[in-house]
Amino acid sequence: MELSDLEKIRFDKIAEMRANGLEPFPTRTEVNQSIGEAIASFEKAEADGKTAVSGVILGGRLRASRIMGKLAFAHIEDRSGRIQLFFRINELGEAALAQFKDYFDLGDYIQASGDVVRTRTGEISLQVLEFKMLAKAITPLPAAKDELVDGVLVRHATLADPETRFRQRYADLAVNEEVRKVFRTRASIVKAIRNFFDDHDFIEVETPILQPIYGGAAAKPFVTHHNQLKQDLFLRISFELYLKRLVVGGLDRVYEIGRDFRNEGVSYKHNPEFTQLEFYWAYADYLQVMELTEQFIAHVCDQVLGTRKVIYDGHEIDFNPPWKRVDLRQGLIDACGIDINQYPTAETLAEIMQQKGMKFKPGEARGKLIDFLLGEYLEPTFIQPTFLYDYPRDISPLAKNRPGDPSTVERFEGFVGGMELCNAFTELNDPLEQEARFLEMGREYKAEDEERHPMDEDYLRAMSYGMPPQGGFGMGIDRLCMLLTDRRTIREVLLFPHLRERDQD
Template sequence: MSHDTEGQSLNELRKIRHAKLKKLKEAGKDPFENEKVDVSHYSQFIKDNYDELENEKVTMAGRIMTRREHGKATFINLQDKEGQIQIYVRLDRIGEQAYEDFQQFDIGDIIKVDGIVFKTKRGEVSVKADTVKLLTKSLQILPEKWHGLKDTDIRYRQRYVDLIVNPDVKNVFKIRSNTIKAIREYLDNRDYLEVETPILDTIAGGANAKPFITHHNTLDIDMYLRIATELHLKRLIVGGFDRVYEIGRIFRNEGMSIKHNPEFTSIELYQAYADYKDIMELTENLVAYVVEKTLGTTKVTYQNTEIEFKPPWKRMTMEESCKEFAKIDFSTIASDEEARQLGKKLGIDVEPEMSKGHIISEVFETYVEKHLIQPTFITNHPVEVSPLAKRNVENPAMTNRFEAFVNTWEIANAFSELNDPVDQRQRFLEQVKEKETGNEEAHPLDEDFLNALEIGLPPTGGMGLGIDRLVMLMTDSPSIRDVILFPTMKPLDMARDKE
């Protein structure tokens, strides 16, 4: 039960806390003065090592989460970085004045406790307080039943409160951090070099996506937040770094959904003298390693569906997947016009300039992706939707590319990098034509990147993997907002106006 008086409005309770703060300051006990605390032990460690710590003195610091009165004693739950532990505060142990001061402490206040480790009669590992000191006064009211809130919007806006009152949320972000550590460990052990490339650039390249535009005042030019790290990383391969990767934020001015946030985190890597098949093997082994290293198993359960990440993953060409799941054999369709007519029959929004390759891609997205639950590599994408991938020698209409799908989601995209500057220029020009006809996501012409290719890009395999979606799967999180500490949100005043 909350120590705050029941039935009072939040405004009244906040006024009471402000009055307490004023009284403290008037008495020369400002709780916001700097105070160094040499914490000796944390909650879970004490519980796990009780036999060694019984009757030992400890110094702890944390936030009051609950309290209950028991005559001239009070039990509080103290929360620190490891969890919660019970603190037993007695008047005759800490002194009358200190106990009187303690009675003014509220749920949410941050305190320091010096005391002795012991077990209560009920067998609960606790700390018997010798001194209790207020470090920070909480002027807001913590929700008592956070899990009962239906408005998840508040959880995302006030993540700091979400983390305080919901231990499961904190665990999600520990898993996220450990996931990134494991990715680095795997690649660093394979002689990859971690690098950093620009977030601001004059060209938004490396992907088919709509960018965010900003303006640099001193240079008086428009610039873009990066939509990928690809083109700069490949420049580094040209420069002589044979294996590079970057983990960083990517920005795309596109729709929002449970799988999409305007800014997200990806890992992109490039390896000289490798092809997409090498990168396919690397990807399945990397993901399996990360999942097992972080969770202790290669199996996860996402929304009641068990997913096994252990290699090898299933492999299918895009045309094979369309034949299996959409019952359409594109090898029997000879012309673009025939493909467009098929697309119309299938209910696809067909534009006059669309080719057979575009239709294959649309059919795949509409009829195939929803069937790809277990980890699956889809290879041989049409050249029209793969402007940076090398053509397949046996079928030049396709590229040496793969996308990795799990739970119907694309989690990774990779290919044998196009290193023919003549072919690359032509594809860029075709993309420019698409942009002129209204495709805002078409790739721009990048003359400096073409110059780098003319200097010489060795045969290279590259891959990008979405870390947010991987963490969603690993933590059984229904929305990408659940795995981003501070997801993109509409300003509160705008959200209220909409209501």
Template structure:
């Protein structure tokens, strides 16, 4: 059903001002006529999707006898033909047509003179309205509420655009997410699915005996990841604080304290760049289980994601940006050494000399590796440059170099490596896990190495968290830890190309800078 021509998106700032002024005049007219253009409440009996489903078999041209419904929503389209009008109404669940007949409305609202004319002349696309009436299916097949009474609930002062996905409107979709949600039902569906995904994750973990405990966002020492933190200041305490870059170290304190299965899903803050995969404020979940290791965490990860995907999507055979992905467990497990050898031909287990390894890596096409300080760092660089983007199907890459895993336990049989995995799907990291380091002496040494990097100017290296080390000295049981990037998982399960499409209100530069900061 097409919108009437008077509601097309205006061109130019002055036209917007004129439309707003006209709508303000209508607000005053409504008030003078005794209507409240900003009502207090409305009670509906049904929503659009419920009616569409319940009366899907109603034949064309027939009405439902003895049924009156009340429904509210936003006017998305208007067609007026003298004494008859058709409005498109949209609520949270979907759309339904309003069948507006002058005779029926004036009979249903005898105390309101010219009730049909007021509805026809003083409402616009974008207004929110509540109606009551019977149900009928028009001769053209549209299920419709045959309106007998109406209430204007909210008068909209701004017009809605006809076309929202134009090339120049991409950033406006994120800046004015409320309009994006109004005019694009698929965007609302993305955020509905996100809510179902997060609820499903919490439900699964609850069923496995985990409990969620909240940890501080403001921290005296940022830790748990290699990331540049946001810095703030508490005036009363006269101390510098950091927004958390991970929930890890506090959740581990809880394991020390006697909890055996804990998790937290929450916001993480990292002072880093913005891209299709990165937003400085994002959501992660971290899970810790006492008396478990990274093998247990692998099983937990694939079962958790597969269960939630089946619940929300209804299948484990999904498509992401044209690529087929099979989430059916078990997922592939492969060591970092083996997967690098598979894609590059380089067998890092054979190298003992760093310069020799760099020469071989350059011959294999690696770039910008002159500053790599160790074989472990070089191995990881080879993985990131040549392997990561090719891992479309769910793949656990296991057994990482100790140099890039300061919080993981040394591998029980492979010197120089740690018991760690990362889960890759559609070419990006989605989860990270360790057999957690429980030796406080080893942990102190690694954190002090990090602190030395920080002192040397590494903005992503962290300092020594003395309280966390004190906690470890009280004894932490063998523990498996897991972190999952919620935004990236939602991207996968909603087929969203950019992280901005799954964060309701992503961080953006001021509008005047949009042209200077294309999304990476």
């Protein structure tokens, strides 16, 4: 470990402390409560007419200090908050106060015991009677100053460079309180989702991440290899096909929260690995799934934020049901003047798009063209929660046909803040039709070349045992977190977002 000048000073203090019989990294602590608990019990005692609470032992990271001749103030921070420490020569003596001045730096972990009191300026503080180092920090935290004044965080040049923040998330979290808050909110969101589905009689399951045949979405997978089995495996791109196998097995309300992996580009809303929620609900269809979606998102808002109206990117978004519903065909007529029903082939649709001066990749299938249109003309306009429904069949191989219309399926996507949030449909449960759809997609019973997707015969076999009608649903939890924490990029809601590898320095 190469040390900077600042680090050498701190490093030398370790040896100096040990030479003076002090351990900079002791094994045991005597901390008996959190900072938040100490403040709460003081406020309670104060209400009972007392002026101090004694016997308090706190641990925390030193975030600020103001040292004077014969007294010193400091702020320490733990998971529950911040408190001021107040050192006086009267209680501590000259030697102890000198230890604080000589050995302690911002970023160190300290244990302090004493009485919780209010100082003359009215701030609840720990009047320190004893203290010790819990862990010495050698590297200074990347913040110049960071102070809590009247409950407001006042900052002076704290870590802001996104690269350092994401590569050294530990430093970002240590220094930026609002970053910690984002991840606490994220944890609450996931908890609220679990509560909702548990309460609605769904069971949570875990299905394979390493899969011999991947499927359930259109995405490029990561490939890996099992050495002993001499078998190539894929990291899952969705849970769908495994969860529906479980429904066949009689677990007819299941959900899973876990990681998906897609070997594609990164963007403000894409990370190579991301957290997905999927649920499958027997005896329901996509209309019922729409309603359940509205309910569970509202539940999450209630639990996590206490309100269903959130600010995202400067817009007030209202998650109160019902969401706006837009028929895909009608939506496109309104947005770009094209009635897709009048253009039943890729060629005719491409022609009208060209006439309208749209720029798109030639030679695409009809479904892809429609997908392009909705991405271009509809998605960015759906700021308020909106369900777009009834999708073209050829981009939805696992969704069930709409009765009386073989060209579209019972599928919807939910959009919020101009971003796709979720995707759901009435699940196709006819094994013969499913087989035909797979074949249409170019899946082969025998994959001659490695580029070809093999047929998922086991999935077809599961379905042929009899699969109940069901609605299925998938949602990127990261994107929901973006919406509920007002973060403009997915990296801000991922603890360790993917960054390009960099040589260690």
